[in-house]
Amino acid sequence: MYEAIVFSPLAGAVVAGLFRKPLGPKPAMYLTTALLFVSALLSLFALYDVAFRGHEVTLQLFTWFAVGDFSADWALRIDTLTAVMLVVVTGVSSLVHLYSIGYMDHDPDQARFFSYLSLFTFAMLMLVTSDNFMQLFFGWEGVGLASYLLIGFWYKKPSANAAAVKAFVTNRVGDFGFALGIMAIYFTFGSVEFDVVFDAIAANAPVTPFGAEAAVPARDAVVPFLNWNVNAIELSAVLLFIGAMGKSAQFFLHVWLPDAMEGPTPVSALIHAATMVTAGVFLVVRCSPIYEHAPYAAMFVTAIGAVTALYAATVGLAQNDIKRVIAYSTCSQLGYMFFAAGVGAYGAAMFHLFTHAFFKALLFLGSGAVIHALHDEQDMRKMGGVWKKMPWTWGLMIVGTLALTGVGIPGTPIGFAGFFSKDRIIEDAFLAGEAGLDVGMLAFWMGVIAAFLTSFYSWRLIFMTFHGTFKGPASDFDHAHDAPWVMRGPLVVLALGAVFAGVLFYGPFVGKGQEGFWRESVYVAYEDHGDAAATDHGAAVAHDVSETETEDAAAIDDAADALEGAAAPAAVDAAETDAAVPDAAHAVVADAAHAADGGPPRYVEHHVPDWVLWAPFWVTLAGFVFAVLFYGLREGVGAAIAARGGPLHSFLFNKWYFDEIYDFIFVRGARGLGDLFWKGGDQGTIDRFGPDGVAAATLLSGKRVAKSQTGYLYHYAFVMLIGVAAFATFLLFSARGG
Numbered sequence: 001m002y003e004a005i006v007f008s009p010l011a012g013a014v015v016a017g018l019f020r021k022p023l024g025p026k027p028a029m030y031l032t033t034a035l036l037f038v039s040a041l042l043s044l045f046a047l048y049d050v051a052f053r054g055h056e057v058t059l060q061l062f063t064w065f066a067v068g069d070f071s072a073d074w075a076l077r078i079d080t081l082t083a084v085m086l087v088v089v090t091g092v093s094s095l096v097h098l099y100s101i102g103y104m105d106h107d108p109d110q111a112r113f114f115s116y117l118s119l120f121t122f123a124m125l126m127l128v129t130s131d132n133f134m135q136l137f138f139g140w141e142g143v144g145l146a147s148y149l150l151i152g153f154w155y156k157k158p159s160a161n162a163a164a165v166k167a168f169v170t171n172r173v174g175d176f177g178f179a180l181g182i183m184a185i186y187f188t189f190g191s192v193e194f195d196v197v198f199d200a201i202a203a204n205a206p207v208t209p210f211g212a213e214a215a216v217p218a219r220d221a222v223v224p225f226l227n228w229n230v231n232a233i234e235l236s237a238v239l240l241f242i243g244a245m246g247k248s249a250q251f252f253l254h255v256w257l258p259d260a261m262e263g264p265t266p267v268s269a270l271i272h273a274a275t276m277v278t279a280g281v282f283l284v285v286r287c288s289p290i291y292e293h294a295p296y297a298a299m300f301v302t303a304i305g306a307v308t309a310l311y312a313a314t315v316g317l318a319q320n321d322i323k324r325v326i327a328y329s330t331c332s333q334l335g336y337m338f339f340a341a342g343v344g345a346y347g348a349a350m351f352h353l354f355t356h357a358f359f360k361a362l363l364f365l366g367s368g369a370v371i372h373a374l375h376d377e378q379d380m381r382k383m384g385g386v387w388k389k390m391p392w393t394w395g396l397m398i399v400g401t402l403a404l405t406g407v408g409i410p411g412t413p414i415g416f417a418g419f420f421s422k423d424r425i426i427e428d429a430f431l432a433g434e435a436g437l438d439v440g441m442l443a444f445w446m447g448v449i450a451a452f453l454t455s456f457y458s459w460r461l462i463f464m465t466f467h468g469t470f471k472g473p474a475s476d477f478d479h480a481h482d483a484p485w486v487m488r489g490p491l492v493v494l495a496l497g498a499v500f501a502g503v504l505f506y507g508p509f510v511g512k513g514q515e516g517f518w519r520e521s522v523y524v525a526y527e528d529h530g531d532a533a534a535t536d537h538g539a540a541v542a543h544d545v546s547e548t549e550t551e552d553a554a555a556i557d558d559a560a561d562a563l564e565g566a567a568a569p570a571a572v573d574a575a576e577t578d579a580a581v582p583d584a585a586h587a588v589v590a591d592a593a594h595a596a597d598g599g600p601p602r603y604v605e606h607h608v609p610d611w612v613l614w615a616p617f618w619v620t621l622a623g624f625v626f627a628v629l630f631y632g633l634r635e636g637v638g639a640a641i642a643a644r645g646g647p648l649h650s651f652l653f654n655k656w657y658f659d660e661i662y663d664f665i666f667v668r669g670a671r672g673l674g675d676l677f678w679k680g681g682d683q684g685t686i687d688r689f690g691p692d693g694v695a696a697a698t699l700l701s702g703k704r705v706a707k708s709q710t711g712y713l714y715h716y717a718f719v720m721l722i723g724v725a726a727f728a729t730f731l732l733f734s735a736r737g738g
């Protein structure tokens with residue numbers, strides 16, 4: 001079954017790609033789509049079988065390579081984390097394939113397009129089913145290749161080619177860090193197998209890094225770099241995350257994402273909802289045993305994620321391309337996922353990844369329906385008032401917007417998908433901040449502000465696209481209509497997910513059912529591993545909480561000792577019953593005590609103050625109100641502000657000038673450095689005084705000597721006389737020197 005899930009898209013890609021001419025476009029489209037639906041249906045059963053029945057498996061297919069002690073198998077690791085990703089990838093991809101049958105109906109290269117789509121899906125499936133870092137890297141690079149092909153699908157457009165190259169080059173920067181991270185892991189643990197590495201870290205087992213004379217505990221292993229000894233786990237975690245930054249378009253390596261809109265709209269939905277951009281989040285969550293013992297790397301992940309969430313939300317305020325607004329929304333939501341993983345809320349990060357796939361694919365495909373109806377128009381300033389022409393698309397995009405902005409009633413099961421997942425991330429960041437993790441509180445406030453901005457620009461998109469007066473050519477408005485059912489059907493399915501995925505899966509992903517759901521696939525923060533009753537991160541957090549907020553010094557030491565597995569149960573009880581210890585510390589200590597007694601990890605009640613629960617609700621409502629005021633009730637206000645410009649609008653419209661800065665530093669800098677070495681070094685120095693100089697000197701001396709060849713005897717006699725004099729002078733000085 002699992003082999004069919006993974007390799008069915010590959011079979012479709014090969015057949016549609018290699019035999020597209022004899023096969024024809026229609027059979028290629030139907031074949032690839034049918035195979036994707038087979039994978040999607042099998043993935044649903046896999047989720048039920050693995051996550052809810054506990055039938056996790058690892059299928060060894062064959063040995064990939066073995067060189068000395070370095071070997072890697074080709075295996076399919078099917079645990080809950082993989083099963084969730086299988087559903088996301090194949091579910092969204094199958095709907096995108098079906099949608100593309102209508103969207104790409106008039107394109108002359110349909111078979112090639114569907115072949116690329118299936119290849120993309122196969123690469124992502126290889127990534128999420130990998131059992132070791134080398135196989136994961138294979139899928140990682142396969143996704144990068146397929147994204148290059150899809151973004152530049154319309155290769156006759158210079159902008160599409162430039163966007164594809166930009167995405168490819170930017171991701172190579174991140175992938176270089178990822179490759180170094182894999183090297184650091186092998187350097188330290190002597191293996192690239194997940195189980196070997198994760199078990200060694202969890203048990204703090206002795207490892208012998210390459211070149212070391214003696215074994216050391218895994219968490220104490222160091223990697224020499226210049227004059228420093230860097231903790232190996234911290235270094236590996238940071239390098240792996242650099243790879244995730246590139247693939248998931250995080251701050252500094254995000255610049256490729258908006259330009260990826262040059263590809264067909266189904267490509268945008270596939271990249272931004274299910275495949276490429278979620279690969280980085282999956283990597284961090286898969287490596288959660290590493291990040292739990294790399295607190296500084298986890299802080300780095302949290303900070304970058306929080307900054308990305310806020311940055312992308314600010315830029316989305318001023319964009320006019322409908323697809324770019326949604327692209328920056330994706331970038332912002334990925335920031336939420338990363339800072340959730342950074343504070344240890346891995347289940348919440350995956351929960352938001354899961355729900356985000358539904359409503360973000362819905363928004364992208366909905367925008368594609370609008371673009372398709374308006375003859376490829378993407379500028380929202382040339383839209384407006386089309387809701388009467390496209391009621392289905394309008395209603396479905398409203399559903400996607402409600403899910404994206406996280407509309408729901410706190411404390412109740414009433415809400416759209418994003419309400420349950422995004423609000424949970426914000427709450428977990430607050431709890432981390434309360435527990436002493438300063439960057440967690442920073443992420444909380446940035447997440448709340450980003451929620452306000454998300455609401456504003458999302459409703460701005462709705463009002464500019466569907467309401468007010470139409471501002472484009474009248475012929476476009478007259479011919480506008482809802483998409484055919486082959487495109488509308490996937491939108492309806494995605495809308496159902498955007499409405500119900502949050503409330504249905506809250507319990508398994510982040511609620512009381514999460515222990516039986518995730519099992520060992522996601523690191524449980526306070527699971528008993530050897531002598532430690534808690535992770536280093538948990539111990540440090542509880543200790544910081546006690547130091548700053550507990551008045552009883554005895555309770556402080558008892559709580560910290562209990563988390564380190566060194567205290568007696570009585571001390572744990574004393575720490576638990578101390579009234580001065582905050583709720584967050586009680587939860588940490590109670591769970592540690594439970595694990596120390598040999599019990600399995602247990603669910604800790606999730607309690608936050610009421611104002612934290614309601615903060616996202618009120619800022620989301622405020623963003624909606626401002627959008628109504630600027631783009632709903634008074635249609636021209638937003639356009640007038642944009643027309644007036646100003647430094648703030650220019651700053652946001654130009655995306656904080658990242659492209660200009662990178663162009664100046666890297667593009668022009670590289671060109672200037674090349675010119676320096678080429679014109680100044682190669683031509684001005686080496687060529688000038690080397691071959692070109694010798695040739696010029698030879699030519700010049702030859703010309704001067706040629707002037708003496710006049711044919712007059714007295715000229716030759718004079719030259720001979722000079723030669724004799726020079727020779728005599730040489731002999732005279734030589735004799736004196738001797």
